Amino acid sequence: xxxxxxxxxxxxxxxxxxxxxxxxxxxxxxxxxxxxxxxxxxxxxxxxxxxxxxxxxxxxxxxxxxxxxxxxxxxxxxxxxxxxxxxxxxxxxxxxxxxxxxxxxxxxxxxxxxxxxxxxxxxxxxxxxxxxxxxxxxxxxxxxxxxxxxxxxxxxxxxxxxxxxxxxxxxxxxxxxxxxxxxxxxxxxxxxxxxxxxxxxxxxxxxxxxxxxxxxxxxxxxxxxxxxxxxxxxxxxxxxxxxxxxxxxxxxxxxxxxxxxxxxxxxxxxxxxxxxxxxxxxxxxxxxxxxxxxxxxxxxxxxxxxxxxxxxxxxxxxxxxxxxxxxxxxxxxxxxxx
Numbered sequence: 001x002x003x004x005x006x007x008x009x010x011x012x013x014x015x016x017x018x019x020x021x022x023x024x025x026x027x028x029x030x031x032x033x034x035x036x037x038x039x040x041x042x043x044x045x046x047x048x049x050x051x052x053x054x055x056x057x058x059x060x061x062x063x064x065x066x067x068x069x070x071x072x073x074x075x076x077x078x079x080x081x082x083x084x085x086x087x088x089x090x091x092x093x094x095x096x097x098x099x100x101x102x103x104x105x106x107x108x109x110x111x112x113x114x115x116x117x118x119x120x121x122x123x124x125x126x127x128x129x130x131x132x133x134x135x136x137x138x139x140x141x142x143x144x145x146x147x148x149x150x151x152x153x154x155x156x157x158x159x160x161x162x163x164x165x166x167x168x169x170x171x172x173x174x175x176x177x178x179x180x181x182x183x184x185x186x187x188x189x190x191x192x193x194x195x196x197x198x199x200x201x202x203x204x205x206x207x208x209x210x211x212x213x214x215x216x217x218x219x220x221x222x223x224x225x226x227x228x229x230x231x232x233x234x235x236x237x238x239x240x241x242x243x244x245x246x247x248x249x250x251x252x253x254x255x256x257x258x259x260x261x262x263x264x265x266x267x268x269x270x271x272x273x274x275x276x277x278x279x280x281x282x283x284x285x286x287x288x289x290x291x292x293x294x295x296x297x298x299x300x301x302x303x304x305x306x307x308x309x310x311x312x313x314x315x316x317x318x319x320x321x322x323x324x325x326x327x328x329x330x331x332x333x334x335x336x337x338x
Contacts, residue, residue, distance in 0.1 A: 046263035092300010129176030
């Protein structure tokens with residue numbers, strides 16, 4: 001909302017709407033007057049930050065070498081599918097296992113699917129472990145799990161570079177990575193400031209859905225046919241606020257003095273267990289017709305809502321599972337100190 005006294009307060013809901021193109025520029029005001037003003041107002045120490053959703057390649061990233069029919073992809077996807085079917089098949093099982101609901105997708109659209117995050121798995125030492133997925137992706141119509149989102153963290157802190165899924169000569173899945181060249185602060189062979197300063201490797205420039213990646217170098221990370229490392233981060237305000245919201249509400253980081261969102265989210269990658277027209281590791285969610293599944297047999301918790309009839313959201317959850325502050329109650333003033 002925009003206060004009558006001209007205060008630049010903008011709710012998270014309006015911010016997400018602006019990112020999705022559903023709010024007029026006059027609502028956002030001069031924040032979006034031009035790219036330089038936008039970056040100057042929102043970023044400060046974060047020169048790559050944008051108001052609209054944006055993402056970038058993590059150090060060592062490459063999608064070119066990823067193939068759905070590669071033996072490692074087949075094994076990894078099968079391992080994820082087994083874990084989801086056996087342990088985390090639906091929203092009820094996720095709640096019971098300690099996953100935390102989060103119903104705003106990072107791109108700002110209501111896409112009909114949601115991220116559920118597990119603080120214990122985000123805070124452990126394993127990376128790319130199908131048994132301990134940092135996030136499970138859920139279809140909000142059927143209430144069933146449709147994939148996972150791995151988050152490259154150790155002890156809750158981003159690491160860089162994240163481990164590749166496979167190199168060209170790998171012929172099988174080696175299991176989760178527990179040791180690489182990065183330390184807990186994300187400093188490795190492709191060193192950059194974990195909060196997003198000026199010290200980026202050339203394959204680490206952000207891009208958004210409307211533009212090509214900002215990379216003029218000959219060896220773009222998308223162009224390495226010998227490596228599958230589909231990790232990306234979010235530098236746009238919606239993604240940064242989403243991660244800040246998770247840490248604030250579910251990890252208590254605000255109370256511990258983490259007052260501002262980071263300059264970028266940790267590195268993330270999807271593994272979809274439903275068919276996806278853009279592949280197993282696609283950044284965006286599958287279209288609704290690819291997510292159609294039989295609704296969960298039982299909600300798995302006390303609710304008046306029904307899978308397949310009611311959309312899975314905050315209103316469907318038991319009161320004790322709903323945070324005191326929901327995402328739409330936060331604003332740019334909260335997150336960015338405006």
